[in-house]
Amino acid sequence: MTTASVPLPNWITYGLIPLMNLMLAFFLSGLVVWSIGESPWEALKFLIQGSLGRGDAIGFTLFYTTSFIFTGLSVAVAFHAGLFNIGSEGQAYVGGLGAALAALALDRYVPWYVTMPFAIAGAAIFGAAWALIPAWLQAKRGSHIVITTIMFNFIAAALMVYLLVNVLIVPGKMAPETRTFLEGGQLPKLDWLMALFGLDLGPAPFNVSFLIALVMCYLVWLLIWRTKFGYEMRTLGISPSAAIYAGVPYVRTVIIAMLISGGLAGMMALNAVNGAAARLQVEFVAGAGFVGIAVSLMGRSHPVGIILAALLFGILYQGGADLSFEMPTITRDMIVVIQGLVILFAGALEHMLRPAVVRIYQQFAKA
Known part of the structure; x- marks a missing residue:
């Protein structure tokens, strides 16, 4: 052995x-x-202090963590079905369009907690839609999911630049972005949560999407380990031939798994678009989709592990920025x-x- x-x-x-x-x-x-x-010890000290040493530092760390949780879950769901979704970056990008359209349509008329479900649905639906074609090509034509999802990242980037430059841009402005959402389209900060621990959030954009990410972790755990479809996904991921022989519908399982994966990636946009910037900007994803691959691998594709791995990368991102400032x-x-x-x-x-x-x-x- x-x-x-x-x-x-x-x-x-x-x-x-x-x-x-x-x-x-x-x-x-x-x-x-x-x-x-x-000095490695000095560097480590600055890394920890810059990410966990102050209220605003913790806020920025958890802001990055939130994005990485969404994209890590996206990769994990596909991975359990034997699919390597490299397209979370593009799916998150297009998901931002869905979240932004919901905010732009509703922010003048209703408060944020009414807009939020529509923004969640818009981000998830648009992200899932962007994963649908690669899923169909994999399931029906045998096109490798890695190749198609990578290519769709570039298509998503080009599409979003076109929309922001030619369609959604504010008339008279040079910046390729939508107008700033009113309060009805913004996700509020979690300053009250930080205050419970005696911390001041400061300018950190830590917002309600963090709680949404935790809810998604629980729902993904239920899906993968407590449902019949989750069992079919895991069976397909371990042995496709055995799963098909046992009656697992290959096409349906692949497409649904990728739709869920794309939807989770799209929901990452809630953090950056509705939470931090309050508008849709070019390249707001900032590589979070690719970091999600590492987060999923480190977290062994389990929601608890993904939370811990996302937190680690949040520490590295925020603490690294402070470290490079303190030690040029x-x-x-x-x-x-x-x-x-x-x-x-x-x-x-x-x-x-x-x-x-x-x-x-x-x-x-x-x-």
């Missing part, structure tokens, strides 16, 4: 091994910082290197330490 097939307790598989991989990634990141003549020799590019090392060891090389852990575990189990 190979070490890859040796069963381990969940606390080792989902707790100890990811933690060891993460510590190794930070150790190598420390060596990179040390190699340019800076550590540029934003170096922060990207640190993020890449975390992805490498906690995602791509997640089983690198497993053989050693298995041997140690077996020795203790025999004792």
Whole structure:
């Protein structure tokens, strides 16, 4: 029996091994910082203080975390069905159009809590619609989902630029963006939540979409592990041939899974469009769709793991910005290197330490 097939307790598989991989990634990141003549401990201090040391820093960290939760869930849902959705970036982009149209139509007439369900539905429907064609091509024509979703990211970017420059732009303005939403189209900040912990949110755009993201985590958990369709998805993801032989409808399962995945990606726009900017702008997604791939891998495609992984990347994003300001020799590019090392060891090389852990575990189990 190979070490890859040796069963381990969940606390080792989902707790100890990811933690060891993460510590190794930070150790190598420390060596990179040390190699340019800076103190790794000082860098770590600035990273933590910049992301968790103040109320506004925590607010920005949780703002980034919210976006990564949505896109991480999007990738995870597709992955459980055996699909590698690389298109969350484009689906989130188009989802922003749905959320913005709801806000633009309703913000003059109703309060935000009436607009919010329509914005959620608009973001989800538009994101799901953008995932539909790649899903149909995969299910009916055998076109690889990775290729089609990557290509649709570029199409989404071009489409949104065209709409913002030629259709939705405010007359007389140069900036390619919609008008600013009135209060009826904006998601309010969660300053009251921060105040419960004695923290001042300050200018951080931490908003109600964070609570929506947590609700989506629970609903995804119910879908994957507590429904018949979730069981069919997981069966298809583990063995397509066995699933089809057992009667799982392949076309239906692939299309519905991708629609849900695209809808979750589209809902990421609530955080940036209705929450932070209060308008639809060019490139508001800012790479969150691609970060969601790493978040899903690190979180083992489980909602709890995705929350923790999204929080880690939120810390790296916000703390990295503060770190590059306090220590100018550590540029934003170096922060990207640190993020890449975390992805490498906690995602791509997640089983690198497993053989050693298995041997140690077996020795203790025999004792």
